[in-house]
Amino acid sequence: MQLLRTIVLEIAGLFIEDRWFALATALVLGAFALAATTHVIEPHIGGYALFAWLAAVLIGGVLYAARSERG
Amino acid sequence: MLAAALPAFLASLVEFVEALTIVLAVGTTRGWRSATTGTAAGVALLAILVLAFGPMLGRVPLGILQAVVGAMLVFFGLRWLRKAVLRYAGIIALHDEATIYERRVGSLRADAARPGFDWVGSGTAFNAVVLEGLEVIFIVIAVGATAGALIPASLGAAAAGVVVVGAGFALRAPLARVPENSLKAIVGVMLSAFGTFWFGEGLGVAWWRDDVSLLVLVAGYVLAAALGVALARRAHARPRRIPA
DSSP: OHHHHHHHHHHHHHHOSSHHHHHHHHHHHHHHHHHHHTTOSOHHHHHHHHHHHHHHHHHHHHHHHHHHHOO | OHHHHHHHHHHHHHHHHHHHHHHHHHHHHHOHHHHHHHHHHHHHHHHHHHHHHGGGGGGSOHHHHHHHHHHHHHHHHHHHHHHHHHHHTTSSOOOOHHHHHHHHHHHHHHSOOOSSSOHHHHHHHHHHHHHHHHHHHHHHHHHHTTTTOHHHHHHHHHHHHHHHHHHHHHHTSOOTTSOHHHHHHHHHHHHHHHHHHHHHHHTTOOOTTTTHHHHHHHHHHHHHHHHHHHHHHHHHHSOOOOOO
16 A cells, blocks of 8 residues: 555656646646637647747746745 | 657666666665565566556547647656756755665665565565656657657667666666766756647647757757756845845
8 A cells, every 4th residue: 555655656756846836837738728729829839839838837947946945 | 760769768767777776775785686576576567567558558549649648748857857957056956876875775774684585675676666667668658659659769768778777787886977967957858848749739739840840849948948047046046135
């Protein structure tokens, strides 16, 4: 049972380390999926919009961690 | 073919190094019988999982597979990239296999061996092999399944296993010289780029010149990571304002 729990936590840990960072990533992916399936977003530029949002999440997440760790 | 084999090789290299560190710690403290028993049991469980769930992948529609695996790759890749950026910026400590090895050796020595089967030693090796092995399986599926390149991705991962296990057993020491942090940064960039590409593709994005866009995404994530390192260093160095 303990091993199963460890495996489940480890698998979740593959994708989630910082919960706010994971939540922001999920929000971007969810919003993009909604926009793409409802054809709100132009297919030729949509991919780069997705990249721009994910890059912003990365930089925002790093800055958040840097400020939190500041002594 | 190389587009799937290379990321699978590099990402699996990191996972194999982590598993090997623990298996070596078990072997040197509890004996090689415990280490090999735990490792063999772990490999057997992973093989059963692959045989049981592997064929199901072929039945999932490609668009759904691309979107789901793409999303998982984005989570996985950005997590590694964020950590690598924080390490390069000096905000969190660098990953050090030698320190991890020493710590593991200390805890295994403290737990005195009992007569009979060594459950602690074998269990530790088993856990390490199963957990790191699951990550390797996920990487192979994520990189290979969406591109129809499961075999090159599997070969890339297998090559990483041969390199790491061969080097580890030749040296009988953890592979502390493997630049794990740099590898994690490179793999983080590649997996994030693949994930963004597949997630978009699965949802109907028309990528500029198809696969060439992957190179644009890789360059974009490298730039974003470099910008992240610079901004994080500045933010971390700035003194905190104390209210009057």
